[in-house]
Amino acid sequence: MNTHQNKGFLSFKTKVSALVESRMFQYFITFVIIVNAISIGLETYTFFKPYQNVFFILDCLFLAIFVIELSLKLFVQKLHFFKNNWNVFDFIIVVGSLVLYNTNFVSVLRIFRVLRVLRTITSVPSLRRIVNALFMAIPTISSVILLMTIIFYVYAVIGTMFFSYIAPEYFGNLQLSFITLFQTFTLESWASGIFRPIFAESGWSWLYFISFIVIATFIMINLIVGEIVNNAQKISQEIEDETGELKEDTKEIKELRAEIKELKALLTTYITQNEKKD
Template identity: 65%
Template sequence: MKIQLKSFIEGSKFTHFITAMILINALLVGLETYPSIAKEYELWFFIIDIVVLSIFTVEILLKLIIYRASFFKNGWNNFDFIIVVGSLLLYGSSFVSVLRIFRVLRVLRTITTIPTLRRIVTALFMAIPTISSVMVLMSIIFYVYAVIGTFLYAEVSPEFFGDLGLSFISLFQIFTLESWASGIFRPIFAEIPWSWIYFMTFIVIATFIMINLIVGEIVNNAQKISDEIESETKEIKEIKEDTSEIEELKKEVGELKTMLQTLIDRK
């Protein structure tokens, strides 16, 4: 019974069903942001939300029955458990805003049900040490350029480079490439023609090189995970092939025994 229940929970049909419930929950939360729809179908929203939450609760209970203590050894299972338990504890409480946050967080459970999304997030977490180093390097670059910008352009453009804090904010806007040319660069360029060197070097270093380093690290980790999955799949196939060969040998041995027994009987 336990083995059948485990195969049912880990099966594709059950996974697809839970994914569908998560998407319904996401659609429900999105529709409730429209006041007219929320008021008209308030009762239906409440009933569907209760049903969806009940299904999530049953899912967690089934997994706890099957996996027991080992359930909490998986980080994704802990994530699902916190969201579902938090939703149950806060349901009907006065903390309406916190409950809404938990309801929205249920949408993130799609990560736990879709393997490709789980792989991407895992790759992102694996890249955190390298990303941290890149962020430290970016902070140093931002600081150096903010100090230089304050010294060079404080008088020309005090609203953007009047002090170190304003320079940091301006550089962040330049980093995002949001209206940096018309809003920040061109007024300064009209006064100081060689200022393009400052802005162009910052964009090349901070925006293109640093971002590519982060993306490259995430891609490398995703490739590592894919290679590991492929190697595990090959090992499983090899084990299956070995098992099938053993079964064939058993059949041949059985046939030989039968033949020998018939020969003995004849004699």
Template identity: 40%
Template sequence: MENFTRPAALKDKTLPGLRGKAAAFVEHSKFVKFIAYLILFNAVVLGVQASKFSSEDFDTFITIVDYIVITIFCIEIGLKIFAYRLHFWRDGWNIFDFVIVAVSLIPSSGTLSVLRTFRVLRLLRLISVVPQMRRVINALLSAIPGMASVFAVILVLLYVAAVLVTQIFGEHPDEMMQELFGTLGHSLFTVFQLMTLEDWPNDVAKPTMEFFPWSWLFFIPFIVVASFMVLNLFIGVIVDALNVIQADDMEDENKKLKREIRELRKEIISLHELIRAHFPESPKPKKRSTAKTKK
């Protein structure tokens, strides 16, 4: 299984001494699962602590549990900093974890006490702990350029549609038409509502068709293009980014497997040479004839 905890610069390196032991401890699959379960448990604790139904004694117990949890998180971060040294700060996920844990250490009183409410952000640490979540976030980040292009297409489409409906429907003196299409700003909001399909038949289409019966010739093509085609491009871009991330992960796994096979072959060859050096081959015995003697 690929190690998502260690920084990329240390993936193939063996850390010496106590650093190696600390890294092996925080990178062990059981410890990673323990942290994931602890994050979920802490989220439940924070939810109970925020409720209005808990008693004073129970609040004290919850506070103690919260302190124990944050202590474990601090130990985890400390071990990672000790093991990875400066490489810890070169990994975005480690910095993310450090900031989330640091916010939890803010005193509960004073001017910064309001930041204690951000302790619930500890639940976001699941993203850095669970590999599948990290893949999704990495895919979203890598899809930003493509999503920006799709977003630009949507803006152009909305602007063109808003100008058209303002000039066509906004000329009508009816109060409803002025509210929907009277200005460019109103028209932008209306076509955005059409794109999101938010109650567009009752709020937009039917009032407009009372004055412009042919307006469906604009609404239906716009909805088909904006909602069913352009917006689905977002999904396509994200899915493509996920496939790229998955392909990269598989390629890394294949490289790691090939490297392990090469190292295993070298060990087998060295072991074979060692055996031959300590146990030299003895003379081969002569083969016995299998032919039967004739009587």
């Protein structure tokens, strides 16, 4: 009886595992996440206020689906579920939404509801690769940011020394210089708003601004982007290598199956011939 129950349990677990890992299930969860994101966005419009009860019911339905999905994954994977960082992220978002649902922490609950949109990343492999590449690039990005901080500081000091009397609202002190340089770094109205009034008073200021933009905006940003792209290519190559190995293993398994079939046919023929002789 126990053996029969164990077999039944294993069979059920196998079916649940196949369901959770199936593409249709993953597509369904992605669809639910997208619809949930749309409904959260629609709630911000005033003309949807009369339908708040509908949105509440929908939100409960979405949360129930996410809880069921999480429960199925935990049932199949058990403690292995928490070895994947993306699974941990999903767990925190869903459990946080569930725990805070009937509490007074409305603002925190809203944050968790909005964070559910980020689950799109966990359900789309290409997005996961990009985010992984971004995390892999953090050590290099940290070094680039440190270098940019030094460049910002040097240019802020120079700007304060030479332009504080011309444009005190932009370069009156070190803090204002940092903010001005950040605006210049983003290329937001830097020419008409900041550069031209200073250039009218100081002819060489073009050298200051252009050299800063070339160094900080073009070179540094390209370093960061290049590192992220490089890591994304590494991840893609690793996936291709793993896929290639799986294909080779699948090919070997097919060949082994074909050989076993041939052996079975030979054995059947041999047994039939011996029976005829007897």
